[in-house]
Amino acid sequence: MFLYINNITKSFGTKTALKNVSFEIEKGSIVGLLGPNGAGKTTLIRSITGITQPDNGSILLNGNTIDDQERRKIGYLPEERGLYPEMKVGEQLLYLAQLKGMSKSEAKKECDFWLEKLQLTDRKSSRTNELSKGMQQKIQFISAVIHKPQFLILDEPFSGFDPINAETIKNEVLRLKGMGTTILLSTHDMGSVEELCDKVVLIHQAQIILDGPIDKIKEQYRNGSFIVRTTKTKEDKIQSPNFRIQSSTMKEDTIEWLIEKTNKEMDNNGFITELMQHFQIISIEEHLPSMNEIFLLKVKNDNSNIHE
Amino acid sequence: MNNLFLIIKREYLSRIRRKSFIIMTFVTPLIFLAITVIPTIMLTQESMEERETLVLGDSAGYYTRALQGNPDYVFTEGNDIYFNETNPNKTFFAVINLPEQPENYPNNILLISENVIPTDMKRHIDTRLSEAASLKKLEKASPQSAQAYKECKVEVNSQSIKQYDPNGNSEQNETNTFVAIASAFLIYIFIFSYGTQVMRGVTEEKNNKIMEVMFLSSKPFQFITGKIIGIALVGLTQFLIWAGIAFFIFQFFSESTGAYTEFFSNFEMPKDPSIFIILLFFVLFFLAGYYLYASFFAIIGAMSEPGTDSQQFLMPVTVPIIFAIYAGIYATYQPESQLAVWCSYIPLTSPIVMMARLCHGIDLAEVLLSLGVLAACALFCAYLAGLVYKSAILLHGKKLTYEDLWRFIKG
Numbered sequence: 216m217f218l219y220i221n222n223i224t225k226s227f228g229t230k231t232a233l234k235n236v237s238f239e240i241e242k243g244s245i246v247g248l249l250g251p252n253g254a255g256k257t258t259l260i261r262s263i264t265g266i267t268q269p270d271n272g273s274i275l276l277n278g279n280t281i282d283d284q285e286r287r288k289i290g291y292l293p294e295e296r297g298l299y300p301e302m303k304v305g306e307q308l309l310y311l312a313q314l315k316g317m318s319k320s321e322a323k324k325e326c327d328f329w330l331e332k333l334q335l336t337d338r339k340s341s342r343t344n345e346l347s348k349g350m351q352q353k354i355q356f357i358s359a360v361i362h363k364p365q366f367l368i369l370d371e372p373f374s375g376f377d378p379i380n381a382e383t384i385k386n387e388v389l390r391l392k393g394m395g396t397t398i399l400l401s402t403h404d405m406g407s408v409e410e411l412c413d414k415v416v417l418i419h420q421a422q423i424i425l426d427g428p429i430d431k432i433k434e435q436y437r438n439g440s441f442i443v444r445t446t447k448t449k450e451d452k453i454q455s456p457n458f459r460i461q462s463s464t465m466k467e468d469t470i471e472w473l474i475e476k477t478n479k480e481m482d483n484n485g486f487i488t489e490l491m492q493h494f495q496i497i498s499i500e501e502h503l504p505s506m507n508e509i510f511l512l513k514v515k516n517d518n519s520n521i522h523e
Numbered sequence: 524m525n526n527l528f529l530i531i532k533r534e535y536l537s538r539i540r541r542k543s544f545i546i547m548t549f550v551t552p553l554i555f556l557a558i559t560v561i562p563t564i565m566l567t568q569e570s571m572e573e574r575e576t577l578v579l580g581d582s583a584g585y586y587t588r589a590l591q592g593n594p595d596y597v598f599t600e601g602n603d604i605y606f607n608e609t610n611p612n613k614t615f616f617a618v619i620n621l622p623e624q625p626e627n628y629p630n631n632i633l634l635i636s637e638n639v640i641p642t643d644m645k646r647h648i649d650t651r652l653s654e655a656a657s658l659k660k661l662e663k664a665s666p667q668s669a670q671a672y673k674e675c676k677v678e679v680n681s682q683s684i685k686q687y688d689p690n691g692n693s694e695q696n697e698t699n700t701f702v703a704i705a706s707a708f709l710i711y712i713f714i715f716s717y718g719t720q721v722m723r724g725v726t727e728e729k730n731n732k733i734m735e736v737m738f739l740s741s742k743p744f745q746f747i748t749g750k751i752i753g754i755a756l757v758g759l760t761q762f763l764i765w766a767g768i769a770f771f772i773f774q775f776f777s778e779s780t781g782a783y784t785e786f787f788s789n790f791e792m793p794k795d796p797s798i799f800i801i802l803l804f805f806v807l808f809f810l811a812g813y814y815l816y817a818s819f820f821a822i823i824g825a826m827s828e829p830g831t832d833s834q835q836f837l838m839p840v841t842v843p844i845i846f847a848i849y850a851g852i853y854a855t856y857q858p859e860s861q862l863a864v865w866c867s868y869i870p871l872t873s874p875i876v877m878m879a880r881l882c883h884g885i886d887l888a889e890v891l892l893s894l895g896v897l898a899a900c901a902l903f904c905a906y907l908a909g910l911v912y913k914s915a916i917l918l919h920g921k922k923l924t925y926e927d928l929w930r931f932i933k934g
Binding site: 261264265266283286287289291292293294295296297298299301302310311313314315316358359 | 732
């Protein structure tokens with residue numbers, strides 16, 4: 216395992232920010248760190264970066280405790296961005312890269328590479344505060360990756376980007392993954408989680424409530440719902456003991472239904488036969504829950520368990 | 524070490540490139556010029572009318588007549604009896620006391636005054652007395668030849684001394700006091716001007732999430748120390764530029780008015796301890812004192828939010844430094860008093876008070892001990908500032924309290 220977080224606990228006064236948190240990240244994978252606001256994600260990231268020390272437990276990177284040397288192998292893009300506003304873009308990137316231990320010539324080379332890649336070469340001599348917010352976001356992203364970190368922590372990396380720039384950054388994240396970089400992606404954007412992540416860790420109220428590969432989690436949370444596209448029907452009320460209509464969307468000549476198979480004993484052929492009695496079916500496919508739905512379901516369930 | 528150098532370089536370059544640095548560097552000397560030179564010139568003009576000098580020991584009036592001729596200075600021949608009986612309330616700018624046969628004892632001519640004797644006045648007196656004494660000697664010589672003229676040439680160098688000087692070394696003491704007080708104020712001004720820059724810089728950075736990233740590459744102690752040193756270098760650059768500007772201004776004004784040369788002509792460097800020792804320790808105390816106070820300012824900066832009132836945190840730093848100024852002034856007059864001795868060891872006051880005592884000559888071991896305590900304390904405080912700086916990031920957006928501070932220090 217590349218990152219090994221073992222049973223860490225962190226409290227601030229009477230408030231517990233992390234409670235017995237354990238998970239692992241494989242080398243070269245992207246792991247989504249999910250959780251509602253105030254769940255403990257930032258404290259976890261700060262524990263990994265060494266800004267705060269856990270009260271208990273251990274964190275190992277590449278099998279080593281995270282000392283100054285290991286810390287330099289981490290790239291970090293915090294949620295609240297910050298750059299030196301009066302510094303020129305090129306100087307700023309050189310400074311940050313050199314602080315991470317790069318030689319000046321190597322830092323210059325990487326700086327030019329990234330500025331060209333993100334179409335900012337002509338802004339190299341501009342002061343950072345003269346750039347648009349989106350451009351500053353890109354500079355911030357470059358500052359996190361310029362020193363070729365082995366482990367990259369991205370906290371809401373796509374917020375503030377237009378769809379085109381968000382796509383560019385997503386592609387770069389995937390490219391870095393392809394080069395062997397291990398990435399921890401903290402975000403509320405479930406779409407990007409599904410697109411990029413191999414695994415998710417869901418934290419709620421200081422504890423991990425869900426941890427695993429996305430496809431397995433989706434499999435685990437499948438509830439026998441199907442998306443059924445039919446022609447328009449004249450039937451007013453469709454009722455059956457074997458299924459329940461969850462929603463319907465009118466299209467031009469068709470209707471798209473979300474139907475849950477309530478009779479779990481019934482096989483799919485029987486279910487389709489049943490449907491055919493009520494609809495003129497055009498197409499049918501199983502509906503797997505999105506990460507957003509799983510997130511909402513898990514967090515709401517967890518809240519109601521706590522209140523009970 | 525490399526990172527510390529990078530941080531110092533960034534802090535230094537980013538500040539000296541600012542427009543505010545360039546404007547302040549060139550505007551401040553103009554302000555100083557306005558508040559120092561103009562009153563001095565006005566004072567010089569005013570005092571011209573009062574520069575009447577009494578010449579004693581010249582009953583024949585020969586030398587007094589020789590001294591006349593400069594509209595700025597009036598010379599009156601007289602003696603104590605003349606002075607007391609004719610006009611007991613009359614005051615003179617200076618008194619020239621001539622020995623018997625001044626032409627034979629040109630180095631025994633005394634120029635006594637309560638005031639600072641302007642250089643051009645002394646030059647005038649010496650030149651005229653030299654001419655008159657040479658002529659007097661020449662009159663007695665025979666035959667009068669070019670050779671005799673050469674032999675009779677007298678060079679007067681009147682001894683300028685202050686009145687009411689029982690030990691004959693009041694100039695030395697005053698110079699010491701001047702050096703001590705000037706050093707104290709220089710340290711005070713530097714600490715406040717540049718210490719508050721450290722404070723503002725830390726507050727800005729604390730609220731700029733870049734520091735969260737920076738801690739992955741360097742230690743908080745390095746950031747604090749780098750910032751403090753970088754800003755100190757900015758200050759020293761500014762002081763050097765000011766010194767250069769001041770040098771040219773003094774040159775210009777000394778040519779045109781003589782106002783400054785008359786001041787500096789009477790400024791004698793302290794002989795014990797030597798000026799080099801004083802300068803060396805001034806630099807060391809100056810840097811260590813600045814480092815200590817800048818660390819305190821960094822702690823305050825880490826505890827403050829931009830736009831919020833950081834005055835409550837400034838008080839504990841301001842009070843000791845103001846107390847140190849008073850203790851320093853006291854120590855220039857009573858260098859061996861209990862207060863002066865204690866304050867010269869306590870790090871919060873020692874940069875100023877030890878300088879005041881040092882100018883009066885004290886045991887080197889005492890100075891080194893004081894400097895050692897100060898340096899150790901400054902390093903410890905910078906380390907502490909780093910801890911608070913790092914911890915304060917966790918409290919971004921929340922106002923830090925003294926309880927938080929204590930928790931950080933303990934933790």
